[in-house]
Amino acid sequence: MNPATAPTMQAPPAPSAATREQPAAALPRLLAGIPASGAMTLEDHLTVHGEMPLTGAHRRRQVREQAATLIDEVQRAGLLGHGGAAFPAATKMRAVASQRRRAIVVINAAEGEPASLKDRTLLEIVPHLVIDGGVLAARAVSADEVIVCACESAHAGIEATTRAIAERDQRASSHAPKVRLTTVPCHYVAGQETALVSHLNGAPARPTFTPPMPFQQGVARRPTLVNNAETLAHLALIARHGASWFRQVGTPTQPGSALVTLAGPVARPGVYEIEHGASLSSLVAAAGGATARLHGVLVGGYAGSWIGAEHLHGLALSNEHLAAHGATFGAGVVLALSELACPVAETARLARWLAGQSTRQCGPCVHGLDALATSVAQLAAGGGADPEGVGQAQAAQRVDRLASLVTRRGACGHPDGAVSVILSAMDAFQAQFADHARHGPCDACARPAELPLPARPVPSGSQRTGLRRQ
Amino acid sequence: MSQRVRVNPIACEAHGMCAELLPERITLDEWGYPLLDEQPLRAAEVEHAIRAARACPTFALLVTRERDAARGGSR
Amino acid sequence: MSTVLAASAGPSVYWYLTRSTGAVALLLLSLAIALGVIDVQRWSSPRWPRFVIDSLHRNVSLLAMVFLVLHILTSVLDSFASISLIDAVVPFVGSYRPFWLGLGAVSFDLLLAVIITSLLRQRMGFASWRAVHWLTYASWPVALVHGLGTGSDANTAWLQVLSIVCVAIVIAAVLARVLRGWPANLKIRGAALGGAGAFALLLALWLPGGPLGSEWARRSGTPTALLSHSKATTTASTGRR
Numbered sequence: 001m002n003p004a005t006a007p008t009m010q011a012p013p014a015p016s017a018a019t020r021e022q023p024a025a026a027l028p029r030l031l032a033g034i035p036a037s038g039a040m041t042l043e044d045h046l047t048v049h050g051e052m053p054l055t056g057a058h059r060r061r062q063v064r065e066q067a068a069t070l071i072d073e074v075q076r077a078g079l080l081g082h083g084g085a086a087f088p089a090a091t092k093m094r095a096v097a098s099q100r101r102r103a104i105v106v107i108n109a110a111e112g113e114p115a116s117l118k119d120r121t122l123l124e125i126v127p128h129l130v131i132d133g134g135v136l137a138a139r140a141v142s143a144d145e146v147i148v149c150a151c152e153s154a155h156a157g158i159e160a161t162t163r164a165i166a167e168r169d170q171r172a173s174s175h176a177p178k179v180r181l182t183t184v185p186c187h188y189v190a191g192q193e194t195a196l197v198s199h200l201n202g203a204p205a206r207p208t209f210t211p212p213m214p215f216q217q218g219v220a221r222r223p224t225l226v227n228n229a230e231t232l233a234h235l236a237l238i239a240r241h242g243a244s245w246f247r248q249v250g251t252p253t254q255p256g257s258a259l260v261t262l263a264g265p266v267a268r269p270g271v272y273e274i275e276h277g278a279s280l281s282s283l284v285a286a287a288g289g290a291t292a293r294l295h296g297v298l299v300g301g302y303a304g305s306w307i308g309a310e311h312l313h314g315l316a317l318s319n320e321h322l323a324a325h326g327a328t329f330g331a332g333v334v335l336a337l338s339e340l341a342c343p344v345a346e347t348a349r350l351a352r353w354l355a356g357q358s359t360r361q362c363g364p365c366v367h368g369l370d371a372l373a374t375s376v377a378q379l380a381a382g383g384g385a386d387p388e389g390v391g392q393a394q395a396a397q398r399v400d401r402l403a404s405l406v407t408r409r410g411a412c413g414h415p416d417g418a419v420s421v422i423l424s425a426m427d428a429f430q431a432q433f434a435d436h437a438r439h440g441p442c443d444a445c446a447r448p449a450e451l452p453l454p455a456r457p458v459p460s461g462s463q464r465t466g467l468r469r470q
Numbered sequence: 471m472s473q474r475v476r477v478n479p480i481a482c483e484a485h486g487m488c489a490e491l492l493p494e495r496i497t498l499d500e501w502g503y504p505l506l507d508e509q510p511l512r513a514a515e516v517e518h519a520i521r522a523a524r525a526c527p528t529f530a531l532l533v534t535r536e537r538d539a540a541r542g543g544s545r
Numbered sequence: 546m547s548t549v550l551a552a553s554a555g556p557s558v559y560w561y562l563t564r565s566t567g568a569v570a571l572l573l574l575s576l577a578i579a580l581g582v583i584d585v586q587r588w589s590s591p592r593w594p595r596f597v598i599d600s601l602h603r604n605v606s607l608l609a610m611v612f613l614v615l616h617i618l619t620s621v622l623d624s625f626a627s628i629s630l631i632d633a634v635v636p637f638v639g640s641y642r643p644f645w646l647g648l649g650a651v652s653f654d655l656l657l658a659v660i661i662t663s664l665l666r667q668r669m670g671f672a673s674w675r676a677v678h679w680l681t682y683a684s685w686p687v688a689l690v691h692g693l694g695t696g697s698d699a700n701t702a703w704l705q706v707l708s709i710v711c712v713a714i715v716i717a718a719v720l721a722r723v724l725r726g727w728p729a730n731l732k733i734r735g736a737a738l739g740g741a742g743a744f745a746l747l748l749a750l751w752l753p754g755g756p757l758g759s760e761w762a763r764r765s766g767t768p769t770a771l772l773s774h775s776k777a778t779t780t781a782s783t784g785r786r
Contacts, residue, residue, distance in 0.1 A: 209478045362479035363503040411480045460513055485587065487596040525596050527584075529667050 020167050027249065029257050030233050034125050039160035040165040045128035049214065052132045058175050058206050067097065067140045070239060074140075077243035078255045083108060083191070084229030084301065084331040086254075086319060089235065092225060095215040096141040099223035103143040105177070106200065106219065107134045109157065109229040110184045110191030113301040114452045115333045117147045118259035119229045121271045123150055123157030127164035131179055133232025136239050138177040141225050146179045148229075149196060151186045158183060187456040188302070188357035192412050193226045195255045195359070204459035206359040207412035230332075232258055249275035254318045258329070258411045264336030264450065265292040276329070277318040283334065292338040296428050296449075300330025302354060303417025305424035306343075314466060326424060335451070342444035343429040346451050347422060348373070348380040353453040354418040360460065365415040368406035372422060375399050379426075379433060382440030396433075399426065472510035474534050479503075481530035488531045491522035499513050504531070559623030564696055566616040568707055571688055573609035574656075575711040578685060580605055582718040586725060603663075610660055613653060626771065642766040645694030648687050655684035684738075685715055686744050694765055699756030712748075716741065 033048035034040060040048070055065050075090035096103050107130060109119040122130050134146040148165075150158050161181050168179065181199065189195050190205040199205035218224025227235075234256055238246050247255040254276040260283065263269045267288025274283055280297065284290055296308045299317075305327035307315065315321065319328050338341060339451040355369035378395040403423055406415045426433055435442065475495055477488075484502035495507045511519055516533070523531040526537060580602035589595045618631045620626070628646065634654060636647030662669060662677045671704035689711065698704040719741050723734045755761065763772055 131516055209480050275533075363482060363501055364479065364499065367501040367503075405505075408504075409479060409503070411478075485595060485599075486589075487594075487599060490594045490596045525599060527599060528671065 013469060021210075027257055027275060028273050029237055030126065030129065030230070030247075030259065031195065039124060039127050039164065040128060042128055042164070042171075045126070049129065049237070050240055052236070054136060055173070055176070063139065063142075066296065070136065070140045071097065073243050074235060074238055077238045077246040078253075079231065079238060079246070080230055080254065082230035082234070082258060082332065084113075084303065086329065087226065089231055092215065092227070093137065093140050096143075096223045096225040099216060101222050103138075103141045103223040103225060104219050105134050105138045105141065105143045105146045106149045106196065106214075106226045107131075107146065107229050107232055108191055108193075108196055108198055108226055109148065109153050109154070110186075111154070112186060112188040112456075113331050113333060114188075114454050114456075115261060115263050115298075115335045116301060116330055116331050117261045118271050120151065120154035120157040122229050122233055122259070123148070123154065123161045124279075125160070127157075128168070128463055129162070129233045129236050130229045131164060131168065132236035132239075133227075133229075133234070135177055135179065136235055137225055137227060141223075143225065144177050146177050147200065147219070147380075148179065148181045149184045149200070149313040150181060151190075152183045153186050180198055185459065187359075187458045189359055189412060189414050189458070192414075194412070196226060197224055199434045204359075206361055206459060207414075209411050223428070251277040251318050252318060253320055258317075258332055260317065260332040260334050262287050262336075263452070264297075265294070265338040266290050267337065268327055272319060277316050277321065280312060280315040280334065281350050283317065284336075290336065293335045294338060294340065295339050295343050296431075298333065298335040298337065298421070299327045301333040302350065302421055303413065304328065304330045304333065304421060306421070306428040308428035309339075311405065326427075340444060341447060341450045342432065342442055343425060344380045344432050345441070345445040345447075346449065347429070348376045348423040348451055350425075350450055350451055351376040351418070351422050354414075354421075356457065357458060358414060359458055362410040362415075364406050364409035368402050368409075368415055369418055372399060372402045372406070372419065375402065376422060380436055380441065380445070382436040382438070396426075399423070472536055473516055473519070474508050474510055474536070475506055475522075476508065476532045476534050477504050477506055478530045478532060481528045483528050483530070485527050487525045487527070488522045491525055492518050495519070496522070557625065558627055559619045563616055563619040563623055566612045566619060566696060567696070568694055569614040570609050570616050571692055571711055572707060573605055573612060573635075573686060574681075574685055575714040577602060577606040577609050578681060579714050579718040581681070582722045585786065588722065606660065606663075610656065613656065617653065626767075631727055640768055642695050643769070645691055645765050648691035649695060651689040652691060654686045655687070656679045659684070682719070690748070693756045694751070697762065699761065700754075712745075716745070 011250060028034075033044065035044065046414075054070065071090050071093050074093065075088070079089040080086040081089055081092070085162070109130070110124050111117075111119040125165040131146070131148065134148065138144070138146050142334060148161055158181065165179050165181060184190050184199050185205050187205070189207060190199065193206050193214050194208040194210060195205045197214045198208050200219045214224040214226050216223060218301065224398060234246070241325050250256045250258075257273050257275050259271055259273055261271050262283060267290075268283055269287065272283060272286060294309050294312065296306050298304055298306050299322060305322075305325065305329055307322075311325055315325070317329060317334070322328055337346065351369075355373040356370055358365045360366050375395045375398045379399075403419045406419050408416060409418070432442075475488075475492065482503060484498075484504075486502055486504075488496055488504055489496045489498045492515070495511070496504045499505050511533075519533045523529075523533050560620050580598065584595075584598050584602045587595065591597060617630075620628050621630055621633070626641040628639055628641055632646060632650060634650055634657075636650035637643050638656075639646050658677050662674055664682075666674050689708065692704075693699050693708065696704065719737065723737050723741075727734060754766075763769075
């Protein structure tokens with residue numbers, strides 16, 4: 001059974017005959033026609049989606065025109081990045097295309113976010129759609145090489161993609177960009193753009209200082225287009241069916257569909273395809289409903305935001321709607337926390353895990369996240385010996401101060417994300433934090449952890465930046 | 471054209487010389503790392519900023535030159 | 546022709562200059578090492594901020610190089626011992642006390658690498674820059690032994706006092722560098738301590754039978770043609786004391 005299912009998230013579902021020329025507007029799109037198990041073969045892929053466009057042209061001018069047309073189409077479709085930052089895809093492509101040296105395309109399926117499964121699922125089930133996107137992007141930016149980056153532990157995805165590349169090699173023309181697969185480490189920050197490029201250049205997978213940005217100088221110092229695997233899968237469909245088709249679902253500011261990874265106490269956790277703006281309740285319903293009452297839901301991933309149970313009713317999954325709750329769609333993670341868990345203990349564990357996932361290159365991140373984790377642990381341990389709660393008030397103040405000391409002072413967004421998720425937890429679960437302040441650890445603190453926090457070793461480079469001896 | 475100070479947080483090792491040489495714009499946090507005021511430098515400050523950048527043992531401090539309209543210029 | 550003139554005129558001004566600039570260079574190098582350790586240990590005070598210590602380290606090092614270059618130039622210009630510019634960078638090919646003079650070239654070569662990489666530091670990786678920078682710790686003992694072996698002043702009080710001061714400064718610096726943060730990176734620290742101790746021991750064993758012993762000028766490789774001059778100038782210079 002495939003971990004991903006393909007429900008329609010619009011109500012009511014409108015079955016219409018999907019033809020290659022005019023596919024149904026409704027969902028599923030990325031997950032259309034997927035087999036019950038295993039990956040879609042090239043044949044099935046071509047049957048469901050049709051031939052990949054833009055393969056015919058060989059003459060330079062024609063290729064350039066087609067490239068410009070494709071980027072225009074992507075712009076009109078309003079495709080945003082699906083790796084978390086929601087950066088306009090066409091803008092990125094134009095930036096790479098305007099560089100002088102020959103570009104290279106990187107398909108980012110590193111997926112260091114532990115709670116996210118969508119990218120490896122795409123590789124497992126629809127590798128051809130992802131690779132199509134990569135090849136089309138390569139044509140758009142005049143790249144001659146496409147590198148698929150999969151997390152080392154995504155064995156099924158790696159296997160399926162390897163077979164898919166072999167299948168395509170048999171049919172590929174000499175003009176087609178070369179496609180190859182590389183594995184990358186699985187730690188949290190490994191999928192960050194510059195960290196990924198660094199790894200592809202043979203260095204440890206740790207972020208680098210910018211400028212230069214990857215679109216200027218990336219892999220082998222060439223202009224590099226790094227796109228999330230899902231973004232490119234959408235691109236593969238936009239190239240076939242056009243911008244208007246793409247915009248038929250979703251919201252005006254966030255058009256199209258998206259994959260979400262639903263985790264936590266629901267009957268069928270896994271990867272679902274929804275349209276942007278779909279309601280959380282319809283997603284949970286499609287997953288067979290919740291199996292427990294919830295404290296709240298973490299939206300976006302471990303750099304995202306917690307939303308307390310009282311706000312979940314009527315919550316819609318798009319940046320527009322989530323903004324009111326201080327959240328963003330992010331990498332499409334929707335992680336529910338059951339009422340049985342202790343949100344304070346989970347937050348303390350999460351803070352410590354995030355501190356451990358720092359690549360330790362920047363002082364404010366190393367020290368700040370460590371101090372943050374210590375302070376949250378103090379808040380979790382509570383004021384048992386401190387009835388006035390003085391220590392607790394100080395710890396809370398310290399968290400606020402640390403937030404400002406750490407934001408925008410690292411080479412990547414990791415410290416910012418960590419601070420944001422911790423602060424949102426303290427806000428969403430105020431009652432529980434206050435309770436801990438007065439009475440110390442609760443019964444639920446001892447329960448096994450619900451948040452997936454796998455041990456993921458982080459590469460160390462030179463030990464220049466360690467905890468400073470003052 | 472505006473000039474600003476910027477720090478490469480990866481190269482920075484908290485030596486703290488920048489804060490000594492450009493206290494108007496740079497203070498140190500509790501761990502010894504620089505907190506920068508990234509507003510455009512005044513004319514009189516530029517020379518001190520450049521001196522501070524030269525003094526940095528790891529070349530972490532940068533004086534950037536940007537066109538006023540958009541950020542993200544080159545050194 | 547010039548040798549005869551030198552013999553009759555006594556030791557030239559270059560001879561004095563090369564010895565004095567050499568001594569000053571050694572002292573400055575020792576101070577630069579001490580300042581380098583103070584710098585890397587991030588010591589500072591309100592009156593001695595970090596940037597002052599760091600600038601001092603850089604400037605004293607450059608000044609040491611200036612005196613070193615003067616030392617080399619004056620030794621070449623001095624007609625007594627026919628040392629050429631090549632001998633300054635290529636060790637052991639000279640005719641005057643080839644081994645001991647050659648050590649000077651070795652020390653100079655190491656310092657050249659250190660100074661050039663430091664001036665071009667921005668273009669290097671940090672790890673490579675630091676590895677080369679540590680060559681300073683090697684160049685100093687080589688310079689010291691060169692001075693004791695090549696010079697004619699090993700028996701003089703001023704050089705002995707100066708050498709003891711330099712040795713004390715550098716030993717203190719090395720101990721401070723190695724012991725702070727002990728036992729992290731134990732292998733390197735242990736090797737550094739061991740190397741320093743071994744050098745001190747070897748120096749103590751060598752000196753009495755070496756430069757402080759009799760007929761060092763002959764034993765160290767002074768060309769025979771110059772030996773009588775050497776004796777004469779040594780007694781002459783000590784005689785002036």
